[in-house]
Amino acid sequence: MGGLLYSILIGAVAGWLAGKLMKGGGFGLLINIILGIIGGLLGGWLFRTLGIHLLGGVLGDLLRGVIGASVILFIAGLLKKK
Numbered sequence: 001m002g003g004l005l006y007s008i009l010i011g012a013v014a015g016w017l018a019g020k021l022m023k024g025g026g027f028g029l030l031i032n033i034i035l036g037i038i039g040g041l042l043g044g045w046l047f048r049t050l051g052i053h054l055l056g057g058v059l060g061d062l063l064r065g066v067i068g069a070s071v072i073l074f075i076a077g078l079l080k081k082k
Helices: 002-021 029-050 057-081
Strands: none
Touching: 002 029, 002 057, 029 057
16 A cells, blocks of 8 residues: 555656646646656656666656656647647
């Protein structure tokens, strides 16, 4: 249970940060947080698949989450324009 809560919290912060980094601010706080949680999963999978090792601990988890959430927000932004 603690691991799931940790993942949700890291994903939420990552989504918020990614929304701040992306042009236009993303999709609003709640959607950015949800996309951040999904992006955290994507970022973790992507980095494991590519064999890339970033920092460990909370900072590494947050960095992977922000990168994954930014990718998700970018793709969602492309789809939103259509």
